[in-house]
Amino acid sequence: MKHKFFFTFYSHLPYIIKILFYRLYLFFFFSNQLNKNKEKVKKIQGLNKSQKITLNLLSRYERSHDRFLSFLEGFLYDEINLVYKNFIDQSNTSIVFVSVINSPKWQIELQYQNLIKMGIDKFVYIDNGSPLETINFIKSKPNTLIYKVNTKYNSSKKNGWINRILQIECQKKYVLVLDSDESITFKNKEDVKLSIKEFISKYKISQFNSFMVDIYTNLNSSNKISSISDFNILPKYFDTKYTFGSWFTGNQILGGPKNRINEKLNINHTAKLTKVPLFYYGQEFIFMTHNPLPIKKNFSKKILVLVIHYQLIYSTDFSFNHKTTKGDYFNNGIEYKVFSNYKKEIIYNLLDYKDTLLLSSNYDFCKIKII
Numbered sequence: 099m100k101h102k103f104f105f106t107f108y109s110h111l112p113y114i115i116k117i118l119f120y121r122l123y124l125f126f127f128f129s130n131q132l133n134k135n136k137e138k139v140k141k142i143q144g145l146n147k148s149q150k151i152t153l154n155l156l157s158r159y160e161r162s163h164d165r166f167l168s169f170l171e172g173f174l175y176d177e178i179n180l181v182y183k184n185f186i187d188q189s190n191t192s193i194v195f196v197s198v199i200n201s202p203k204w205q206i207e208l209q210y211q212n213l214i215k216m217g218i219d220k221f222v223y224i225d226n227g228s229p230l231e232t233i234n235f236i237k238s239k240p241n242t243l244i245y246k247v248n249t250k251y252n253s254s255k256k257n258g259w260i261n262r263i264l265q266i267e268c269q270k271k272y273v274l275v276l277d278s279d280e281s282i283t284f285k286n287k288e289d290v291k292l293s294i295k296e297f298i299s300k301y302k303i304s305q306f307n308s309f310m311v312d313i314y315t316n317l318n319s320s321n322k323i324s325s326i327s328d329f330n331i332l333p334k335y336f337d338t339k340y341t342f343g344s345w346f347t348g349n350q351i352l353g354g355p356k357n358r359i360n361e362k363l364n365i366n367h368t369a370k371l372t373k374v375p376l377f378y379y380g381q382e383f384i385f386m387t388h389n390p391l392p393i394k395k396n397f398s399k400k401i402l403v404l405v406i407h408y409q410l411i412y413s414t415d416f417s418f419n420h421k422t423t424k425g426d427y428f429n430n431g432i433e434y435k436v437f438s439n440y441k442k443e444i445i446y447n448l449l450d451y452k453d454t455l456l457l458s459s460n461y462d463f464c465k466i467k468i469i
Contacts, residue, residue, distance in 0.1 A: 193295060307400065311405065
């Protein structure tokens with residue numbers, strides 16, 4: 099892969115050297131962009147303390163001024179309205195779930211069923227164009243809130259929306275942030291049956307670093323799934339072997355079916371698997387899709403949580419093509435372009451791998467090895 103050697107080399111450096119290396123990297127190559135970020139923040143009037151902390155922190159790390167401006171729009175200026183609230187007692191809430199959705203009802207229902215079993219207290223949805231039946235399903239459930247944003251989707255704006263809601267709904271709470279095609283499980287066998295509260299209480303850390311495990315099937319996933327029963331009958335597979343490495347903003351896990359396909363097709367792109375879906379939200383924390391800020395906790399090698407990613411099963415040919423026509427996705431949607439252009443080859447080659455395992459229960463994920 100394009101960055102494989104650097105990932106491996108960088109992973110062996112001491113933590114403090116990694117931080118110093120990254121700061122020098124920003125200073126020599128992106129000082130102009132960072133100065134633009136800082137000047138923009140200085141000109142903004144009327145910021146509260148939490149907003150100032152967030153934007154000052156982001157201005158020191160975001161290498162793209164355009165991404166910074168998109169985050170800023172989502173965080174401060176896009177119209178986000180609370181349109182539904184079925185939640186009263188805030189005092190006993192310990193885990194808050196937050197998700198940006200534009201999804202069919204069955205996906206939200208399936209995810210909701212899984213999260214309720216894990217003991218989530220409060221569900222906050224940021225709706226960006228979901229069907230009415232999805233909204234009605236959420237309204238039928240207790241402890242739910244729906245915020246509505248009509249602005250066109252953009253991955254940086256999405257991060258802005260989420261951080262805005264974190265400041266409103268999640269102060270001094272543990273938070274779980276997932277997309278609608280994601281779920282979580284715990285990597286250690288002894289933890290699989292724990293509630294999420296018991297899990298947090300056991301480890302007592304503020305940031306649970308994780309990575310995405312992509313799930314795929316031996317059937318053509320362009321066959322439309324329209325219900326939970328359709329989803330349940332599909333055979334599901336995942337890769338069991340991954341490699342540990344590091345990048346400027348934190349540790350990275352390499353491997354998985356997307357990176358296997360990129361190698362097979364000689365595409366110089368490394369799919370990012372790292373995520374931090376579960377964390378304690380305090381003032382100096384910015385949620386980002388892959389590596390939150392500040393970066394100092396991103397270098398922990400302890401992986402206790404896995405993000406189970408169903409995109410390769412959920413996505414139809416239309417949705418992959420749809421995402422490749424827009425400039426609003428990270429890295430110009432290169433992963434979507436690969437899967438749109440080579441989907442036929444991918445479907446028939448995903449299982450051509452010795453470390454593929456058929457998924458029968460969450461205990462199977464405990465067989466994943468990171469070397």
